[in-house]
Amino acid sequence: MALAQEDIAVIQDLIAKALSERPELGVANVRYELELRERIVRVEEELKHQRALMLEGFKQMEKRFEQIEKRFEQVDKRFEQIEKRFEQVDKRFELLTARIDRFMIWSFATTLTVGGLVVAAIRFLP
Template sequence: MSLTQQDIDFIKSNMAVWLAEQSLGKPPAVYEIELRERMVRVEEELKHQRELMRQGFEQMDKRFEAMQVNMDKRFEQVERRFEQIDKRFEQVDKRFDEMIRRHDRHFLWLIAFITTVGGLVIAAGKLW
């Protein structure tokens, strides 16, 4: 069942009277004043809710900014720590290079000593 334009016009013209009858017999003018007062209160409450929401969003923005600053500081600390670790690795590399150089030098001295002793033993063996 669909409403015709005539039905809609009838409902519009009688709506205020029906609502007034439901409002404990108050005349339509009084009921209209009450509706307007309620609408004003609802609008004021909506305005207040908007303000609260705006304040909440501002606080969230501030908190996100603070978190961003904290994260930036934390990343800087981590970066400094990695730089320190890199320096330590470089120091360890230098120590290993120095140890290898010393080891090579000792090895050469050992080879020279063994060759010299071997040559002396062979020379002594030929002389006897």
């Protein structure tokens, strides 16, 4: 709903007439605008301050991420060391199981031999 040029002119005349009859409205309006400008300036300053705080926070987060990355590298090195130790233990275990296998074979063979000798001795000796 657009206003006609005549309506706009009438509204402007009414505003001018109201301001001329009551000059305190014009002064109040100026005061209001000054207060608004002061508030805007304060808000802008606070936004600058907030931006500076955010940038500082981001810098601290970057430093923290770098520290965490270094810790992960240390953990990786530690896991590599542990993996090497497990490999060594695995090799020792393989050697031990091979020895146990050999021992079991020798024990079984020795037991069979001694058992056979005992059975042979019992049969041939009266």
